[in-house]
Amino acid sequence: MADCLFCKIIHKEIPSEIIYQDEDLTIFKDINPAAPVHLLIVPNQHLASVREMESGDELLLGKMFSGAKMAAEMSGIDQTGYRLIVNNGPDAHQEVLHIHMHLLGGGKMKHPMG
Ligand code: AMP
Ligand code: ZN
Numbered sequence: 001m002a003d004c005l006f007c008k009i010i011h012k013e014i015p016s017e018i019i020y021q022d023e024d025l026t027i028f029k030d031i032n033p034a035a036p037v038h039l040l041i042v043p044n045q046h047l048a049s050v051r052e053m054e055s056g057d058e059l060l061l062g063k064m065f066s067g068a069k070m071a072a073e074m075s076g077i078d079q080t081g082y083r084l085i086v087n088n089g090p091d092a093h094q095e096v097l098h099i100h101m102h103l104l105g106g107g108k109m110k111h112p113m114g
Contacts (some may be wrong), residue, residue, distance in 0.1 A: 001046040001098070002021050002097050004046055004096075004097070005096055005098070006026075006040075006046075006096055006098035006100065007040050007046055007098060009028060010026045010042065010044050011027065011043075014051060016028045016029070016031070017029040019039065019071065019073065019074065020067070020070065020074070021044075023066065024043060024044060024045075024060060024063050024067075025039050025041060025042065025043060025044065025063060025064065025067045026044055026066030027039055027040065027042070027067055027071050028040055028114070030102070033081075034102075034104060034107055035053055035104040035105060035107060035109070036105070036106030036107050037075045037077050037082070037103065037104065037105045037106035038102065038103070039071050039075070039102075039103040040100045040101070040102060040103075041064050041067040041068050041071060041100060041101040041102075041103060042098065042099075042101075043060050043061070043063070043064065043098045043099060045060060046098055047060075047098070047099045048097040048098065048099065049088045049089060049094060049097065049099050049100065050086065050088045051088060051089065052061035052099075053099075061099075064101045065084075065101075067101075068082075068084050068101055068103050071103055072103060075103075075105070075106070079107050080105065080106075081105060082103055082104060082106075083102075083103075083104045083105065083109060083113075084101055084102065084104075084105065085101070085102040086099070086100070086101050086102070087102075099105070
């Protein structure tokens with residue numbers, strides 16, 4: 001999608017620290033990290049949010065979890081734990097309207113969330 005920040009990152013039209021890319025997913029470092037490890041797991045196909053999800057998108061969105069698992073292993077936080085967050089819509093402060101999963105870890109987090 002022409003005007004989408006994450007589509008531009010996926011297509012390398014703007015720079016970012018991509019740590020992994022395949023035909024389905026791109027994983028890169030969040031520019032404003034909220035934890036020692038903060039990665040974004042992003043499907044290459046443009047989908048704004050869960051609200052726009054259609055039947056047939058389950059496989060692709062499921063791959064985001066596989067990508068998160070792999071990225072946690074690559075970052076050395078698979079044993080210590082991590083949090084996966086998908087913000088959807090204004091109340092959740094979704095800033096980029098291209099669905100993405102935050103992978104946060106590398107330090108003890110506060111609990112509960114919110
Ligand atoms: P969300 O609020 O869930 O939409 O999260 C969007 C995330 O994208 C935020 O954590 C931002 O820090 C991050 N972000 C914005 N621009 C960039 C960029 N150019 N490269 C990497 N991450 C970005
Ligand atoms: Zn996009």
